[in-house]
Amino acid sequence: MLNFIARRIASGAVLLVVISFLTYLLLSVPHIDVGRQLLGESATQSAVDAKNASLGLDQPVLQQYATWLSHAVRGDLGSSWFTSEDVGRAVGNRLPVTASLMLGVTAVTTVLAFLLGVWAGVRRGAADRFVQVLGVVGYALPGFLLTLVLVLVFAVRLRWFPAIGYTGFTDSPSGWLSTITLPVVSLSVVSVAGVSQQVRGAVIDALRQDYVRTLRARGLPASRIVFKHVLRNASAPALSVLGMQFVGLLGGAVLVEQIFGLPGIGSMTVTYATRGDIPVIMALVMLTVVGVVLINLLVDVLIGWLNPKARAA
Numbered sequence: 001m002l003n004f005i006a007r008r009i010a011s012g013a014v015l016l017v018v019i020s021f022l023t024y025l026l027l028s029v030p031h032i033d034v035g036r037q038l039l040g041e042s043a044t045q046s047a048v049d050a051k052n053a054s055l056g057l058d059q060p061v062l063q064q065y066a067t068w069l070s071h072a073v074r075g076d077l078g079s080s081w082f083t084s085e086d087v088g089r090a091v092g093n094r095l096p097v098t099a100s101l102m103l104g105v106t107a108v109t110t111v112l113a114f115l116l117g118v119w120a121g122v123r124r125g126a127a128d129r130f131v132q133v134l135g136v137v138g139y140a141l142p143g144f145l146l147t148l149v150l151v152l153v154f155a156v157r158l159r160w161f162p163a164i165g166y167t168g169f170t171d172s173p174s175g176w177l178s179t180i181t182l183p184v185v186s187l188s189v190v191s192v193a194g195v196s197q198q199v200r201g202a203v204i205d206a207l208r209q210d211y212v213r214t215l216r217a218r219g220l221p222a223s224r225i226v227f228k229h230v231l232r233n234a235s236a237p238a239l240s241v242l243g244m245q246f247v248g249l250l251g252g253a254v255l256v257e258q259i260f261g262l263p264g265i266g267s268m269t270v271t272y273a274t275r276g277d278i279p280v281i282m283a284l285v286m287l288t289v290v291g292v293v294l295i296n297l298l299v300d301v302l303i304g305w306l307n308p309k310a311r312a313a
Helices: 002-028 034-039 045-054 061-072 087-123 125-140 143-157 173-207 210-217 222-260 265-275 278-306 308-312
Strands: none
Touching: 002 061, 002 278, 034 045, 061 278, 087 125, 087 173, 087 222, 087 265, 087 278, 125 173, 143 173, 143 222, 173 222, 210 222, 222 265, 222 278, 265 278
């Protein structure tokens, strides 16, 4: 298992370097005079050139990337070109908001999707049709439309939850819960629809295996067969889909944070990307990649624990 984890960490590190290089290269392609944007149109060309030189923009792109990487591996992400704010501190202040959304959606998706998928796979009939219809509706319903309906009904009309804003957990646990409930529900619908379908299919396939018939012939209770044997074998493909859903949620968080006025990573990405603030954008990209690598590592470890054959992959 340790060798399995070591291989996954090594591949994640390589992926991090490759994506960081490609991102920096793409961000450097557009010819944007950062010095002119910072100093304004009235600034002299010599002042603009001096500003670009102070930012290292007069150097070749490869040298700029090497300088950034050498500082990044030491934990120095630099400062924002436009606000002079420390990038690490700025990202760290917004990270709890997005992390709250991601963890909340993951928890809701895991519980509901596995319950619905097992229920549909075991009971079949009306339960199976209900879960399939739910999956189709969840996929077909536009995310932005669902988000707007949730705000209109539960925030504006019923006033059960705030329409915008965020309260930290340390400030008020109940306030924190009320501010993330609607965003989590909005992001969870598609995830539950996708993962529950995968769980359903995996449970149905597992129930058709010979070992299940053998266990039934030995007189084992149906609940023990399902939760100890069938669910263990059906969890691996469902976990893979859950990991991919988590990656997709990072994109959906941008829209949700904008609508609900949440000061998270998603809204920060939009703000600084429009400015072309490379130090901030690189930090956000790297944070996203690290999150994806860690989630995939966790999924791979769980799958390897459930199915030892997967460790050799």
